Amino acid sequence: MPVQYTSIVDEHLAVRRAAGLFDISHMGEVRVRGPRAAAFLNRALTNDIARLAPGQGQYTLMCNERGGVVDDLYAYQLAPEDYLLIINASRIEADVAWLTSQWRGAQVTAADSIENHSDQFGAIAVQGPRVAEFIGACFPGPSQGGLPVPAITALKKNQIGRFSWAEGIEPVWVGRTGYTGEDGFEAVVPAAMTEAVWGRILEAGKPCGLRPAGLGARDTLRTEMGYPLYGHELDETTTPIEAGVGFFVSLDKGEFMGRAVLAGQKVNGVSKRCIAFKLTDRSAPPRPGYAILDGAAGKNAIGKVVSGTQSPSLGVGIGMGYVPPASAQAGTAIAIDIRGRACPAVIVQKPIFRRPSS
Amino acid sequence: MTTNVPGELKYAKSHEWVRVEGDTATVGITDHAQHELTDIVFVELPAVGRQVKAGEACAVVESVKTASDIYSPVSGQVLAINQAVADNSALVNSDPYTAGWFYRIKLTHPAELGTLLDAAAYRALIGG
Numbered sequence: 001m002p003v004q005y006t007s008i009v010d011e012h013l014a015v016r017r018a019a020g021l022f023d024i025s026h027m028g029e030v031r032v033r034g035p036r037a038a039a040f041l042n043r044a045l046t047n048d049i050a051r052l053a054p055g056q057g058q059y060t061l062m063c064n065e066r067g068g069v070v071d072d073l074y075a076y077q078l079a080p081e082d083y084l085l086i087i088n089a090s091r092i093e094a095d096v097a098w099l100t101s102q103w104r105g106a107q108v109t110a111a112d113s114i115e116n117h118s119d120q121f122g123a124i125a126v127q128g129p130r131v132a133e134f135i136g137a138c139f140p141g142p143s144q145g146g147l148p149v150p151a152i153t154a155l156k157k158n159q160i161g162r163f164s165w166a167e168g169i170e171p172v173w174v175g176r177t178g179y180t181g182e183d184g185f186e187a188v189v190p191a192a193m194t195e196a197v198w199g200r201i202l203e204a205g206k207p208c209g210l211r212p213a214g215l216g217a218r219d220t221l222r223t224e225m226g227y228p229l230y231g232h233e234l235d236e237t238t239t240p241i242e243a244g245v246g247f248f249v250s251l252d253k254g255e256f257m258g259r260a261v262l263a264g265q266k267v268n269g270v271s272k273r274c275i276a277f278k279l280t281d282r283s284a285p286p287r288p289g290y291a292i293l294d295g296a297a298g299k300n301a302i303g304k305v306v307s308g309t310q311s312p313s314l315g316v317g318i319g320m321g322y323v324p325p326a327s328a329q330a331g332t333a334i335a336i337d338i339r340g341r342a343c344p345a346v347i348v349q350k351p352i353f354r355r356p357s358s
Numbered sequence: 359m360t361t362n363v364p365g366e367l368k369y370a371k372s373h374e375w376v377r378v379e380g381d382t383a384t385v386g387i388t389d390h391a392q393h394e395l396t397d398i399v400f401v402e403l404p405a406v407g408r409q410v411k412a413g414e415a416c417a418v419v420e421s422v423k424t425a426s427d428i429y430s431p432v433s434g435q436v437l438a439i440n441q442a443v444a445d446n447s448a449l450v451n452s453d454p455y456t457a458g459w460f461y462r463i464k465l466t467h468p469a470e471l472g473t474l475l476d477a478a479a480y481r482a483l484i485g486g
Binding site for chain 2: 003004006007008009216220282283284285287309310312339
């Protein structure tokens with residue numbers, strides 16, 4: 001996927017106002033199947049996979065023994081004893097190695113399997129408030145797997161179904177999810193069909209203002225929502241609790257990788273916390289690596305920016321970063337050191353951008 | 359998309375343009391540069407009175423994507439800056455050669471102008 005097709009701002013605003021189409025074929029896919037699949041995944045991942053029924057998915061994380069994040073991902077139950085993990089492109093190797101090492105120690109049987117399908121599948125995301133108007137034309141008819149629904153638009157958030165898109169060609173998995181804060185769908189498609197599916201959605205969505213969108217818009221959209229990106233908010237030395245995604249850690253489901261550290265942090269607190277912020281005045285955009293300073297005057301460094309950009313929706317600099325918990329309260333005045341200038345900012349609740357309610 | 363390269367200007371390989379008027383020059387970035395950077399959201403200009411050397415980073419253009427240094431094509435003292443661009447950086451995208459100028463400089467080494475590219479050479483550089 002290119003950084004941009006025409007302009008990050010135009011593509012970003014198209015997704016907020018109409019619809020955008022993203023080629024996310026770089027994402028990885030891992031299939032875990034068998035009678036022990038659920039038990040295995042529940043020990044490897046932080047969220048409780050037992051809450052899933054066929055056709056449902058959840059955001060979850062994979063941790064190391066220290067509670068550090070190996071990856072954040074989506075886990076779908078496609079059918080009983082059949083799970084699909086959608087993982088980050090940059091983490092495919094690390095994830096597969098980590099899962100495989102746990103697989104060896106797990107009580108799995110010859111009937112269980114874990115397979116990396118990342119090379120065999122492409123993926124396409126279509127996101128925006130007008131997507132529901134044309135997605136049905138791209139994937140007509142009832143689901144043929146996953147959640148039984150009469151039409152793709154009957155899927156609710158985090159649900160997945162298998163839908164036909166062309167006569168005589170195998171149906172594809174489509175989940176109602178995304179990474180932009182807008183309504184939308186992600187289709188997981190055999191690599192050879194990705195281009196055809198892309199073309200079909202683009203054609204169907206054109207009357208509604210659908211346009212291709214690149215990696216740049218994907219990043220500004222997720223930053224406005226305060227969604228973490230691996231390598232920025234998340235890494236192997238940062239826990240889900242510190243990153244502000246503790247909601248997706250199920251401490252009461254039993255033992256899982258990293259649980260002891262995460263349970264300790266829930267009781268004893270953390271030493272750093274991921275915050276979202278907004279610049280108060282017009283300034284150059286904040287960038288990853290810039291220092292976060294205390295107070296509006298900004299005298300002492302208290303943390304570091306991990307994501308930062310100009311918000312196309314708000315027209316101001318926004319970002320996320322890590323600070324000590326004592327300074328992490330929404331409303332706290334901070335400053336960002338932008339090339340030696342202390343630019344006043346304020347800590348805000350996530351999402352940073354909220355659509356004005358009409 | 360056709361890139362505009364006005365014939366009366368001089369160009370640096372780093373995509374700045376220079377308009378010479380007597381012993382002063384006006385500096386900005388080219389249409390090609392603004393097109394490559396896209397979505398310019400902030401421009402940081404040098405202080406008036408600052409002495410800059412040719413090749414020295416003296417301004418920063420921030421796009422949504424990234425921050426890029428702008429190098430002075432010529433040496434001299436900054437006489438004036440374009441406050442309109444500091445207030446509304448979109449001018450650099452919409453009108454890079456006139457309303458989107460960056461700063462005016464008093465030339466201290468006019469001979470440097472000879473090392474800059476003319477429009478034809480710049481057009482060749484950018485593959486236009």
